[in-house]
Amino acid sequence: MTDIRIDVAVIGAGPAGVAAGIGAREAGAEHVVVFERDWDLGGILQQCIHPGFGLHTFKEELTGPEYMHRWIERAHGAGVTFRTNTMVFRMEEDGSFWTMNPNEGIRHVHAGAIVLGMGCRERPLGAIRVPGSRPAGIYTAGTAQRFVNMEGYMPGNRVVVLGSGDIGLIMARRMMWEGASVEGVFEIMSWPGGLRRNIAQCLDDYGIPFYLDHTVTRVHGKDRLEGVTVAKVDANKKPILGTERFVACDTLLLAVGLIPENELSRMAGVQIHPVTGGPVVNQCLQTTRENVFAAGNVVIVYDLVDWVSAEGYKAGKNAALFALDGLPKATRRFDVRGGENVRLFSPQWLSDQEDATIFLRVTKPVEQRCRVTADHGLFSKTLRYARPGEMNEVHIKAEQLRMLPPDVREITVDVEEE
């Protein structure tokens, strides 16, 4: 077995990982390697051929591949090394890890610091426990997207979408463009899971029916899917008797949530937050293992890729500083708490050495003016609305943190109606 020593290792060459590679190089790390299990760079954005990426970063609307192309070019320019088709299949508690690919076999990699950028995966049917048979024709929206956009195959002709996450909405439109009929999008919650702009651009513009407070209660068909039973749900999300109806279809696409992919993080002994499903981090994206950093959807599922890249860059920079002994240690630390109407947030704690952005999502939509605040007068901002599908930011300066009275150990973030 070959042992490899490098300065900064990044796992995953999606938007977080590629930016982390750049961040690490630009902060002075010499030997920066990004390991990617897919054949190509770009992560899931390779299959996201619809526009709408990069509005924050590049001030223009790009497709997923175009967006990633710019970052990858920049990474090559910065001297980042990529290893594609290389699986990191095991991680040790000291942060070293094992990779393999058919050309190089198995390698044991030791790095001064690591950035985890594995992204997230889609929740499968079993996880949401839809009863019935198990025929062909049930796909996560992302799998279907890969088939249609990258491989050129149609998964089916008559489609029902369960869940209203963004990929599901985009795939509803995409399937329609390819000539399939889309019978409807069914969402168990009382509000959409994805961005409002996707409801408008993918469903409303194409006349695809959208049903809130609905779910699929049964799957039918032995070999290939023949239909689903849908029903309206009550306040406890239980199907209401008598509202069931059969919808004929040969394809069920699932857009029922994304789960940060943290199997390797767990092997590294990194503490995982029970609500976000990602590592507990501070604003430097440092995990509970000080040589392991994490960024992007592996930490918390973002709705805009621009944020994923920005956080990736930051994680790479800090990982390089750590490897070079240049990351200032926290002299004080503040735990972040989610207060009123906050479902999840990241980071979970703040060091007094760095400016911080706290990302948070609300539990329930507020369709009127509301305030996002951090207590101790650290931050306050008025919004026209706050919706679970869209993330909010709280900005705090390091010097503000340093000026807090010595007994302050916690910072609570809230979203309240005005």
Add this chain to the structure above:
Amino acid sequence: MIQRLFDVIIIGAGIVGAALARELSAYAMRVAVLDKAAEIPSGASRANSAMIHAGYDDKPGTQKARFCPSGNRRFHELQGPLDFTLRECGSYVCAFEEDEIRHLDALLDQGKRNGVPGMEIISGDTLRDREPHASREIRAALWAPSGAIVNNFEAVLAFMDNAQQNGVELFLETQVTGLLCSEEKQEVFGVETTKGRFLAPVVINAAGVHAGEISRMAGEESVRIRPTRGEYFITDKTVGHLVKGFFFACPSAKGKGITVASTAEHNLLIGPTSTPQTDLEDTSTTMKGLEEVLDGARKLVPDIPSGAVITSFAGVRANTLSGDFNIAVLRKPRGFVNVAGIKSPGFTSAPAIALHVVEMLREELADRVIMTPNPHFVPERTHIPRFAELSMEEREALVRRDPRFAQIVCRCETVTEAQVVEAIRRGARTVAAVKIWTRAGAGRCQGGFCGPRVADILARELGIPLEEVTRHGGHSRLLVGRTKEYWFRGNE
């Protein structure tokens, strides 16, 4: 019309058919195994508790009581030579009430009479010392150390694979549509199938839930299958550590009740329900079933989180009226053998039943089949390497041998391309078959990522277009065509 000539035809490639095929492959004869499914195991051998029962459940004197403990021993014996996963975890029957504790005594006594080794009744506290997550409400438990967890997929494949190595021929997607008999059903001489005629002087009915239909073709009405569906749920491996042994609630009139066990791969398997139905094939799961299973499982192990479920399935048990196995050489038609009603503990009993059936052929059908030893019989085989379970050195060695062992196909279960290719070489033709052989797609993402890659490899290795790859045979194609076809159609 294609006609093929054999000495023995076995209908059904479940655990009974596979174990029997393997035992018969020790003899110099041509054996065909027919199964209507596109992959094995299907039916009850695929969807069950994956338990090798100790053998205390059944009344002394029954065929179940006879074959279960000996089947258990046979499974332990064959685990090494046939290379399937068997974990000697032992089993607990848990008692919550006074009358249930009395029932444990009765089971202990029955087990002793059936020849089950090493059983004892332990207190709830002793149980919790060994199994810290067991419910505080459990007052006593019957411990049977010979109870074991088996990888039921691997076991069926192992028997069948070894049988095939020794010359047995397996025909999948081959449904028996009729029995070929002489006039007035005096003698059987073969079967009619969806793939043509198969001729043989001996036909063995090991058709599981369909054994009644096959038996009726022979004019024998005594086999009446009354199917009951059992729903099961599988959790993520992150909670597999909650139990080590196999947990049963005290049995009731409905059956052995809900069980909790850590599978051979350390997922938790919980279930089953017991729902009588008329449909022999309906393996759908229900909302109610899940609740029943979770409630029952939590009664035994309260710490099971509901969010940990990654998939569900249901099996249909081949219950019979008598409640016992129905193993018999028919007088008429001569040459026809029923191995029917093999419900729980049927999986456990199968290897013992197989030896018994071989004896029956030797003693009762000597005029129709000659039993001389197969000079080329090889009693052992190896499974496809289980890459995920190997040491780093062993993995290195495999990668040096074949670089495709360094190409990951299934991320969740660490299944490599070399394993998938080998599964196809050994007969896997569908995405489900690859999963059965290798566990690709059996993990927490349930094939979301590896499904398309497995399909690609199947298409490549089988030399078929991707659109023809199926999930589980028949009309279960994954894809309906190329993109843009709609527009071309529109322009015509």
